[in-house]
Amino acid sequence: MESELHSIGELARASGLGVGTLRYYDGAQVLTPAWVDPQTGYRWYRPGQLADARLLARLRRVGLPLAGIRAVLGAAPGGGEARRVLDAHLRRLEDGLADARRELSLIHSMLDQREQPMTTTPAGIRLTVPAGGLAAALDAVRFAVGADPELPTLAGVLFEPDGPVLRLVATDRYRMALAEVPATGDVPARPVAGTLVPTALVDALRALLGTGAAEVALTLGGGTVRAEAGEHRIEGTVPDADFPDHRAVTRLAPEHRITLAAAELRAAVETGATRTLPSGPHGAECEVTVLTLTGDGRLAVAEESDPEGYRLAVNRDFLLDALDAGRPGQLLLELGGPIAPLAVRTPGLPGTFSVLMPIRLPESA
Structure with a gap:
C-alpha cells in the first residue's frame, strides 16, 4: 500500500506545508491521511490529496480562517460554495484594509499634532x-x-x-x-x-x-x-469644549472620484431603493441609501436585485441634508472602500465639503 501513497514528508515537500502543519490539519479534520500505520503512527496520503494540500497552502497564505478552509476543501465541485466563501473573505480583507488605512491616517494626524501642536486661541x-x-x-x-x-x-x-x-x-x-x-x-x-x-x-x-x-x-x-x-x-x-479633531476624519484617501450634477444625485436618492438598518443615535433605525458604481464608472443607487459589486451605504436623510447644504450645480463625490467615509464636495471650493460616515451592511445585503 505504501508504494501507492505519499509519505507525510513527501507531501510536505511537494505542497510547501510543514510536517507539523499537516499533522495539525489532520487533527482539525481538514486534510486527513488515507492511512495511518498502526505500528508507527506514520501518516500516508493518496496522490490525489496533493492538489488539496497545495490549495490548502494557498488558502493559508491569504489568511482564510480554519472554518473557511474546511468549507472550501469540503465543498462539492461546481456548487459555488467555495467561491462564496472566498468572496466573503475578500470583502473582509478589503474592509480590514480600509480600517487600517483610516487608523494610519489617524496616526499621521496624531504625529502632526506632536510635531506641530496647535496653540490655544489667544484672548481677544x-x-x-x-x-x-x-x-x-x-x-x-x-x-x-x-x-x-x-x-x-x-x-x-x-x-x-x-x-x-x-x-x-x-x-x-x-x-x-x-x-x-x-x-x-x-x-x-x-x-x-x-x-x-x-x-x-x-x-x-x-x-x-x-x-x-x-x-x-x-x-x-x-x-x-x-x-x-x-x-x-x-x-x-463659549464652553471650554474638547471638540473632535476634524483632521483625523477628513484626511481621506479616496479610491473613486465621481463628478455629477447635484440635481441628478438628489433625484436618484429620492426615488431610489432604501433599506432600514440600525445606525442612528443609540442604535435607532434609519433609511439607508446604498450607492454603487456601474460598469462604465457612473454612480447609481443600488437596487436589492443588483449583482454584487461595490457598495457604500449612508444615511439617506443625511445625504439629502448634505446636498441641500451644498451649492447647486456640479458635485464631486469622493468614495473609498465600503466602510470609508463619503465626501461630498463642490468643485472649486476645496475647503467646503461634507463627510458622511458609512453604515456597515449585513453580509446578505
Whole structure:
C-alpha cells in the first residue's frame, strides 16, 4: 500500500506545508491521511490529496480562517460554495484594509499634532470676514451640528482661524461639515485650537448677517465670542469644549472620484431603493441609501436585485441634508472602500465639503 501513497514528508515537500502543519490539519479534520500505520503512527496520503494540500497552502497564505478552509476543501465541485466563501473573505480583507488605512491616517494626524501642536486661541483675537461668505459658510455646516444632550461638546460650530481663512466645522459623529471664509485682521501664523460657538449663538449670528452689512468683525477667545456688523452686535460665552479633531476624519484617501450634477444625485436618492438598518443615535433605525458604481464608472443607487459589486451605504436623510447644504450645480463625490467615509464636495471650493460616515451592511445585503 505504501508504494501507492505519499509519505507525510513527501507531501510536505511537494505542497510547501510543514510536517507539523499537516499533522495539525489532520487533527482539525481538514486534510486527513488515507492511512495511518498502526505500528508507527506514520501518516500516508493518496496522490490525489496533493492538489488539496497545495490549495490548502494557498488558502493559508491569504489568511482564510480554519472554518473557511474546511468549507472550501469540503465543498462539492461546481456548487459555488467555495467561491462564496472566498468572496466573503475578500470583502473582509478589503474592509480590514480600509480600517487600517483610516487608523494610519489617524496616526499621521496624531504625529502632526506632536510635531506641530496647535496653540490655544489667544484672548481677544479679532478677525474681519465678508458677511456673505460667513453666511454661506454657516449654511454649509449648520445641518451637521450635534443635538444629542449627552454630547454637549458637539452642540455648536467650531470657529478655527488658520492663516488667511476662518474655518468652520460641525459634527454630530455621524457626519461632519466644513467650510472656509477669507479672514483678515489678527491672523495667526499657525492654526489655533479654535472656539466652539454654541448653537444658539450660531443661529443669532446667522440672523445678524442678514442686516445688510458687508463685513463682520469677530472677536474670539477668552471664553467669549463677539460679532459686530454695522450698528448691530451680539456677544456670548463659549464652553471650554474638547471638540473632535476634524483632521483625523477628513484626511481621506479616496479610491473613486465621481463628478455629477447635484440635481441628478438628489433625484436618484429620492426615488431610489432604501433599506432600514440600525445606525442612528443609540442604535435607532434609519433609511439607508446604498450607492454603487456601474460598469462604465457612473454612480447609481443600488437596487436589492443588483449583482454584487461595490457598495457604500449612508444615511439617506443625511445625504439629502448634505446636498441641500451644498451649492447647486456640479458635485464631486469622493468614495473609498465600503466602510470609508463619503465626501461630498463642490468643485472649486476645496475647503467646503461634507463627510458622511458609512453604515456597515449585513453580509446578505
